Every structure is written in C-alpha cells, then in structure tokens.
Amino acid sequence: MNALVNFAKIFKFHGGVHPPENKTQSTQLPIAHLPLPEKLVLPLRQHVGNLPKLRVTVGDKVLKGQLLAEAEGMVSAAVHAPTSGIISAIEDALIPHPSGLPDKCIILVPDGRDEWIAHTALDWRNADKKEVIAQLRNSGIVGFGGATFPSHVKLRTDGKSSVHTLIINAAECEPYITCDDMLMRERASEIVQGIQIAQHLLGAEQAVIGIEDNKPEAAAAMQAAVIGTNILVKVVPTIYPSGDARRLAFLLTGQEIPHDKRTTEIGLQVFNVATVFSLHRYLDFGEPAIQRIVSVTGNVQKPQNFEVLFGTPLHHLINAAGGAKTNTTHYIMGGPMMGVKLPGDDVPITKAANCIIASAPNLFAPPPAPLPCIRCARCAEACPVSLQPQELYWFAKSDNFEKARDYKLFDCIECGACAYVCPSNIPLVQYYRYAKSEIIAADRAKEATDLARQRNEFRLQRIEREKLERAAKHAERAQGAKQENAGDSSRAKNDALEGKQDAASSDAVPKVATSDAEKAAKQAAIAAAIERAKAAKAAAAAAGETPKNIEPASSVVKQEIAEIDARRKTVGLEGKQDAAPGDARKAMPEVDAEKQAKIAAAIERAKAAKAAAEAAKKEKGE
Ligand code: SF4
Ligand code: SF4
DSSP: OOOOOOTTOOOOOSOOBOOOOOOGGGGSSOOEEOOOOSOEEEESOOSSSBOOEEOOOTTOEEOBTOEEEEOOSSSBOOEEOSSSEEEEEEEEEEOSOTTOOEEEEEEEEEOSOOOBOOOOOOOTTTSOHHHHHHHHTTSOOBOTTTTOOBHHHHHOOOSSSOOOEEEEEEOOOSTTOOHHHHHHHHHHHHHHHHHHHHHHHHTOSEEEEEEETTOHHHHHHHHHHTTTSSEEEEEEOOOBTTTSHHHHHHHHHOOOOOTTSOGGGGTEEEEEHHHHHHHHHHHHHOOOSOEEEEEEEESBSSOEEEEEETTOBHHHHHHHTTOBOTTOOEEEESOTTTOEEOSOSOSBOOTTOSEEEEEOTTTSOOOOOOOOOOOOOHHHHHOTTOOOHHHHHHHHHTTOHHHHHHTTGGGOOOOOHHHHHOTTOOOHHHHHHHHHHHHHHHHHHHHHHHHHHHHHHHHHHHHHHHHHHHHHHHHHHHHHHHHHHHHHHHHHHHHHHHTOHHHHHHHTSOOOOOSHHHHHHHHHHHHHHHHHHHHHHHHHHHTTOOOOOOOOSSHHHHHHHHHHHHHHHHTTOTTOOOOOTTOGGGGGGGSOHHHHHHHHHHHHHHHHHHHHHHHHHHHHTO
C-alpha cells in the first residue's frame, strides 16, 4: 500500500516553457448554447480503443440520448444520439483528423423536438461498484482533456494496485484553451459531485484538484464548492506542460512516475475536470455523453466557449462565434502546441475537440526554414521528460530508429517544448512522430512475420503427427488381421470338435480393443514386435544370411499357432491350407462327416466312462 500524500508543498518538474497564454479572449462571455444544426455527423471513432458496434440502421427514428453504437471489447466507448431525429445515412465522411481521410460516421438529421429518451439517475452510493462501472461502459464518457481514453476502464480496479489519491486535472496549460476554466467558473458544485463519484468508485481516500495560477476565478469557484468535503484545491504555477498527467502528479505529489509504470501503480489516478463533470451528469441524471464545452477562439469575431452537441459541423460553431475573419487560413483543433490542423470547416465536433482556433498569419506566422542544429542544448533544458531532444532528432533524421528507441523516444509526450525553444526552428516533434510511426510499423511487421513463422511450424508439426498416427493405425490393422486369422483357425477346430460349426461363425469376429488402455497396450506390443523384427533382420543381414520367416510378433500368438498345428494333426487337417482370415467355416467341409461322428461318439464314451468311475468312487467313500 502506497503512503498517502502530504499536499503541503508544490514541486517543480524539469524544463517546461511559458508561451503567451492568449486565454482572456474567450473568457469574456459565459458558456453559450448553439441552435440545432441541420445535421449531425457522428464518427464511430471518437476515442482510444475499439470501434463501437452499430445499434441503428438507416431510417431509424432515434431519441436524444439513445444508444447508436455500443462499446465493443474492453477498451471502447459508446456513441449516443445528441438529439432526436432520423438516421439518414451511415457512411464514410470527413473527420477531424490531420490525415484528411474519411471514416465511418452516423448521419443524424434532427427533427427539432430535441426529445429525450427515458433516462434516470443511478443510486451509485448504494449500488455495487462493479455494476456501476459496468453501466458506465455505455455512458460514452472518455477523457475530455483530449486523451479520449474510455473512463470506465480507468475506474476499474484490477485488484493488484489500489488508488489512494484521485487527482483532478484542471491545469489547462495550453495557450488559448479555456473550456475547463469556464466549466469550473460556472459549474463548480457539479464538478465536485463528479469528483465524489470518481473518489467513491476508486475507493480513493484523498482527492485534489490542480489548477494553474492563471485561473483565479476558477480556483475561487472550486474553493467555495469543496467546502464541507475532503477535496483539496491546489494552485500550481503556470508552466507548460503542467497539464500532462505525469507532470501534474509530480507538481502535486513530488512523485516521479517511471516511464514503464502507470500512475495507479503508485496509488494515483488522474481525471480531467470535464470528465468528472460528465460522470455526474450520467450517474445523477442518466444523461450519456452527447456534448461538451468547446473554446472557439483565435481569428474569429467573437471568441467564446460553447456547449456543443457532438457531430455539430465546425462551420456551424464558427458562425455562432461571429464567423471567421477574412484572413483565416485554417483551423486547429486543440492548442497551438499540440493541436492538429483540420482538413476543413465541415468536419464535426467530436469528444476530443476541447478548442478550435481559427488560424491566421498575424496569429501564427508561417514557420521559418529550419537551420542546422547548433547543439545549443536549449531543447534539453526545456524538455519536461529530461530527454535529449537533439540526439533524438539526430537519430530520427538518420533513420537510426533503434538508437532513438534506446534514447527513450517513446517517453516523449510530443509536448513541443523543445521545438518551441529551438533557435534553429527545427520541427523536432515531426521528426519524433515520424520515428515513432516507423518503429511501430517495423514492430508490427516483425510481429506478423513471427506469427506467420509460428503458424508454419505448427502446421509442419501437425502434418508430422498425422503421418505418425496413420502409420501406427496401419500397423495396428495389420496386427489385428494376423490375430484374427490365427483366432479363426483355432475356433474353427474347436467348433469342429464340439460339433458347433454354425455358432462358431459368429465368434470368428476378432476381438476389438475397446478401451484406450487396451489400444495403447496393443500399439506398444506392435511397436515392440516391429523393433524385434527389425533387430532380427539386421542380425541376419550382419551374419550374411537371408532372413528366414520372421517369428510371430507375440509369444501368445506363437503358442496359439503351435496348438492349432497340434490339433490339426488330431483331426486330420495336417498339411491343409488355412482359410482366409474371417472365414473359418470354409475349412470345415473338408472334415469327413463320418469321422466327426466317430470322434463325437468317442468323446461321449470317454465322458460316460469318467462319470461312471467318479460315481463308483463316491460309493466307496473315497
Ligand atoms: S535547441 Fe535546436 S539547435 Fe539547439 S540543440 Fe536542440 S535541436 Fe539543436
Ligand atoms: S516534445 Fe518530446 S523531446 Fe520535445 S520537449 Fe516534449 S517530451 Fe521532450
């Protein structure tokens, strides 16, 4: 069990930068609501993990909050109808991704009624925690800080590690973004209720909210809202990237989380402030994740925060912000440090869209041409993960990917602090992304090759095993036939002696091994006999002799054959050919009927004499 945290001190992590904040533009007005757009485009892929499974078809009428696609597999998130309407299509459409590639989307045409599906609160305090978390699986809630990792997965406790401290990430360290700031200012008490839900489900004894000191209104609102609870509000210095979960955990606890460990392994769990707000809406009202707060800022007429339904086209949102100024070149989703350039203004707002920045040359000057690295090491000083960005750049540029991996390329959080300070204007993060994708592709290719090789090895092993099994079966059948032949002859003679030829015919069927043990014993005997035969053959060959008739495999069989031969002599069958296996009766017609009668009479006489002798003995009292 990890020790509880003393929050008396704020720690400082290595590196970091402080770019111009540009946050006040979008915090002058309260959070606004949008009119319903003409259509909503809901990508199935709005989160980290598996694609959810469709639960609607084209033409379906749906209500607000209705499940459209359910979580599939362990890491996945559901998609719900943000309003009531008709599913007009399920097709590929442009999504907010820098690739500009389309992806599968549900197109919903609102009916204007905005009619909710029946929904209700869940008594999460008294319900079984596992059941509550299972219900959250189809809440559609993901990390709304931008990571979009399904929240129900983070609330599960695996039994190996326990969470003692819940950290609420309200740092919002990237320039321009203010959605969390405004959420805290306007809905602080609801956030506190969400924190209590997460704390209860995780079983965390402590909960602390980390807010940067450039949001005094939000910090004051939260301070007021936590009165009477055991939740702490801690104000941390404004430095980028304090909003990274590991950096914030360090700022608040002083605990460095090794790159190969999860925060839960040291008893911490981190949730974004907007995520816990959504937990409250779902469990206390039954409302799934259908909307979020989005900052619309940069080169727009009226920067503001909006409560936006998922699937709303970007141009609808830009219009609500007074429209973009004429020199707007493109839109960025996220902040200027880690955000992505959008392929156009008709992409939909998704769960990851915390901020939309209209970009223009006066706000973001085109990057100057990169110059050679001068090994000034400013990038290393700025790196919050204490990496050597200039070395990583060198290895990535020269395609020396293994070296880049050795220099902990995958610890890089792509924060861009190194590129921000680089005097040579080298787009360092692009190089790291390139190297990472190449390494991941190579690893996947190797995995696929290893898998193919393994499959081939299994296939060859199976073929060999089947071959051996077939050979063993052949040997078994051959041995069975020999025994049957011998058994037939023996029984034929006995039957002849007993005068029961007809009854003997049914006994002529060879005995079949019924149990596995019998079969195994039989196979072992066959294998041993084959080995003896081989040895005899080899010995004969070594002695320069032509091998004679190989002895019968088993001594039992050998003895049976000797007995049969002896009996053949007694009944006058000496020198006659044995019948074919399984047809003992063919041998019998050669036995003379008169002779048979004589034999039978002799036997009967002998029996009578023996019985008379025994009766005489009894009378004498012997
Ligand atoms: S800051 Fe730029 S120029 Fe300086 S060492 Fe790093 S990569 Fe090279
Ligand atoms: S982008 Fe990577 S290498 Fe550059 S400062 Fe951030 S963590 Fe360090």
